[in-house]
Amino acid sequence: MPDKIKFTIDGKECLAEPGQTIYEAARANGVYIPVLCHYEGLKPVGSCRICSVRVNGRWMASCTQPVTEGMVIENAVPEVEEFRKAIIEMLLVEGNHFCPTCEKSGNCELQALAYRYQIMVPQFPYLFPKREIEAFPGFLLEHNRCIQCQRCVRAIQTRDGQKIFTMKNRSKDVRVNVDRKLAAKMSEDQIQKAMDICPVGAILKKEVGFRLPIGKRKYDHRPIGSEIEEKK
Amino acid sequence: MARKITIEPVTRVEGHGKVTIHLDDNGRVVESRFHVVEFRGFERFVQGRPYWEIPVLVQRLCGICPVSHHLAGAKAMDIIVGVSPEKLPPTAEKIRRLMHYGQMLQSHALHFFHLASPDLLFGFDADPAVRNIIGVAKFHKEIAIRGVILRKFGQEIIKATAGKKIHGTGAIPGGVNKSLTPEERDYFLKSPDPYNIDKMIEWAQEAIDIFKKIHKENKDLLDNFANFPSNHLSLVRKDGALDFYHGVLRAVDAEGRKILNDVDYQDYLEYIGEEVRPWSYMKFPYLKKLGKEKGWYRVGPIARLNTCDYIPSPRAQKEFEEYKAYTDGKPNNMTLHSHWARLIELLHAAEVIKELLHDKDIIGDKLVRKGKKRKEGVGLIEAPRGTLFHHYRINDDDQVVMANLIVSTTNNNEAFNQAVNWVAQKFISEKPEITEGMLNRVEVAIRAYDPCLSCATHALGQMPLEVDLYDSKGNLLDRKRK
Numbered sequence: 001m002p003d004k005i006k007f008t009i010d011g012k013e014c015l016a017e018p019g020q021t022i023y024e025a026a027r028a029n030g031v032y033i034p035v036l037c038h039y040e041g042l043k044p045v046g047s048c049r050i051c052s053v054r055v056n057g058r059w060m061a062s063c064t065q066p067v068t069e070g071m072v073i074e075n076a077v078p079e080v081e082e083f084r085k086a087i088i089e090m091l092l093v094e095g096n097h098f099c100p101t102c103e104k105s106g107n108c109e110l111q112a113l114a115y116r117y118q119i120m121v122p123q124f125p126y127l128f129p130k131r132e133i134e135a136f137p138g139f140l141l142e143h144n145r146c147i148q149c150q151r152c153v154r155a156i157q158t159r160d161g162q163k164i165f166t167m168k169n170r171s172k173d174v175r176v177n178v179d180r181k182l183a184a185k186m187s188e189d190q191i192q193k194a195m196d197i198c199p200v201g202a203i204l205k206k207e208v209g210f211r212l213p214i215g216k217r218k219y220d221h222r223p224i225g226s227e228i229e230e231k232k
Numbered sequence: 233m234a235r236k237i238t239i240e241p242v243t244r245v246e247g248h249g250k251v252t253i254h255l256d257d258n259g260r261v262v263e264s265r266f267h268v269v270e271f272r273g274f275e276r277f278v279q280g281r282p283y284w285e286i287p288v289l290v291q292r293l294c295g296i297c298p299v300s301h302h303l304a305g306a307k308a309m310d311i312i313v314g315v316s317p318e319k320l321p322p323t324a325e326k327i328r329r330l331m332h333y334g335q336m337l338q339s340h341a342l343h344f345f346h347l348a349s350p351d352l353l354f355g356f357d358a359d360p361a362v363r364n365i366i367g368v369a370k371f372h373k374e375i376a377i378r379g380v381i382l383r384k385f386g387q388e389i390i391k392a393t394a395g396k397k398i399h400g401t402g403a404i405p406g407g408v409n410k411s412l413t414p415e416e417r418d419y420f421l422k423s424p425d426p427y428n429i430d431k432m433i434e435w436a437q438e439a440i441d442i443f444k445k446i447h448k449e450n451k452d453l454l455d456n457f458a459n460f461p462s463n464h465l466s467l468v469r470k471d472g473a474l475d476f477y478h479g480v481l482r483a484v485d486a487e488g489r490k491i492l493n494d495v496d497y498q499d500y501l502e503y504i505g506e507e508v509r510p511w512s513y514m515k516f517p518y519l520k521k522l523g524k525e526k527g528w529y530r531v532g533p534i535a536r537l538n539t540c541d542y543i544p545s546p547r548a549q550k551e552f553e554e555y556k557a558y559t560d561g562k563p564n565n566m567t568l569h570s571h572w573a574r575l576i577e578l579l580h581a582a583e584v585i586k587e588l589l590h591d592k593d594i595i596g597d598k599l600v601r602k603g604k605k606r607k608e609g610v611g612l613i614e615a616p617r618g619t620l621f622h623h624y625r626i627n628d629d630d631q632v633v634m635a636n637l638i639v640s641t642t643n644n645n646e647a648f649n650q651a652v653n654w655v656a657q658k659f660i661s662e663k664p665e666i667t668e669g670m671l672n673r674v675e676v677a678i679r680a681y682d683p684c685l686s687c688a689t690h691a692l693g694q695m696p697l698e699v700d701l702y703d704s705k706g707n708l709l710d711r712k713r714k
């Protein structure tokens with residue numbers, strides 16, 4: 001068995017398996033690093049940058065960066081946390097997020113992060129973009145809430161490996177694009193999976209909204225990340 | 233020179249309103265208008281939203297009685313998912329009922345104990361510095377405390393059924409998302425005094441006694457103040473009983489003759505028209521059968537007790553009999569008797585809550601039902617302030633394409649003008665001086681209907697205050713803004 005890798009996060013001595021990313025290794029050591037575009041089991045893309053940490057003084061995306069021997073990682077330090085908070089705020093002002101009437105509220109990772117980072121009012125001006133809701137046979141795509149994390153793009157495919165969700169346009173105009181023909185053939189389970197994997201309320205399976213009562217939702221009682229921190 | 237007296241904002245009503253009294257060259261009242269100049273536009277911005285979002289979205293119209301909008305929206309969505317309100321699973325129907333009667337309890341308690349009691353306890357001409365809730369807390373501490381606890385009890389019921397005291401998510405198309413646990417139920421039944429339903433019933437009963445005592449001492453005022461004939465409209469249960477949650481639409485005239493005889497509210501457009509008048513954002517609904525002129529009606533506690541045949545709970549029924557006997561069984565048209573009617577309803581709500589808490593269905597687990605999807609649905613409910621209409625149409629993609637809401641305060645729109653005009657004629661005409669007492673009487677008349685103005689115009693935020701002064705030819709003489 002290859003030797004474990006020694007590294008530190010915020011001064012805490014940790015051990016990692018060879019090949020683990022910083023994010024994975026941190027989790028295994030009971031240290032929470034927030035992620036949005038990353039999802040367990042999917043190939044990391046490092047696009048949202050919310051998992052950024054400082055390694056030996058340099059900024060890196062922890063979901064893509066493998067751990068190496070002797071890394072000195074800064075995670076829950078003010079400068080890194082401020083950076084993450086700014087990303088959450090930018091995501092919130094960049095779309096149209098009205099949590100009080102959103103069915104993902106209480107189960108939404110973006111909202112849960114906003115709570116964890118105690119965001120009352122974003123420091124950036126709201127952009128109030130004009131976006132649409134697109135309808136497909138079994139679900140709606142609420143572009144107002146999409147954060148372009150590409151989880152659905154990576155996770156949802158047809159049996160023969162065709163992508164149902166892709167990305168179109170570039171830069172600030174980048175949007176999720178759905179293949180209508182393939183979407184029409186999606187099974188109930190597949191739609192449910194797409195909805196569950198979406199960190200926000202952008203993919204909405206039809207007719208099931210608000211089935212979960214307040215009090216039973218994922219983040220009703222505990223902040224996001226606390227399940228990892230408790231493992232310590 | 234003709235003068236126009238403007239009173240604003242009308243205090244101690246939810247939201248903001250403005251009253252103008254138009255005087256002629258001799259200082260006589262020619263017309264009185266109750267203005268609502270806020271604008272909300274909910275009907276517009278629910279368009280495009282998925283239908284299952286409606287109950288949660290539309291309740292944001294109001295922070296005072298969101299449950300009414302939540303449930304009216306949910307009832308319309310029941311129709312859309314193909315489940316008529318009678319066909320909901322019993323647990324769902326009873327949980328919604330519990331939520332609604334909890335709201336009736338809290339809203340009526342708020343109105344009587346905190347908004348109306350200052351006028352009733354201290355008199356309309358009392359010093360405004362005392363005639364407010366602080367004054368009540370100081371000089372009638374017990375009454376103020378009861379108000380707070382009754383209200384809290386109602387809100388806890390809402391929380392247990394909707395998940396939150398304000399803006400919960402309990403009702404979903406075709407049912408509810410939770411029932412009560414036995415522990416939640418027992419909290420309301422068995423908590424030590426005063427936090428149990430038996431105490432609430434006792435206090436509701438005693439509130440009626442307080443009113444009756446005040447009535448005895450001020451008969452002339454309470455009976456004659458803004459007493460004017462009108463039609464009355466509400467839902468009633470199919471057998472004619474008082475019902476806040478569901479039923480058929482009934483309207484009676486000032487003499488008690490039926491104008492609408494227990495019709496299905498899905499067809500409300502056949503019976504109700506809405507007139508737009510240029511000076512108000514709030515529409516004026518009327519009974520089509522009688523036309524715009526004569527078809528206006530009142531809704532709310534007075535109207536409900538005028539339309540229903542009986543109250544299906546023993547204590548409230550006993551009070552109802554006394555109340556009805558006072559007008560020889562005829563409709564009661566006395567504006568200030570709305571306080572009496574509201575308190576009888578408060579008692580009824582408390583009794584029904586107790587009955588529901590003892591019903592095993594409220595801890596059941598069959599919560600939702602689904603039928604054949606429809607494109608259009610109407611949901612009606614008796615909100616604390618009166619009949620509330622929600623009407624929606626959806627497209628093939630499950631998105632709302634049309635919404636029409638007629639809220640309680642809108643239904644009472646003409647009644648406000650009538651009440652204000654009555655007061656103006658009596659107290660302001662030909663008197664050169666305008667006292668605080670006079671002006672407050674105008675407010676008292678409006679407050680009797682417990683208007684919720686921001687909700688009635690679906691408006692956000694506070695309106696800017698504006699005072700206009702016109703002469704008899706309609707020339708603007710002065711305008712003041714705040």
Ligand code: SF4
Binds near residue numbers: 097098102145200202
């Ligand atoms: S997606 Fe999340 S952040 Fe956006 S409105 Fe819904 S709950 Fe709020």
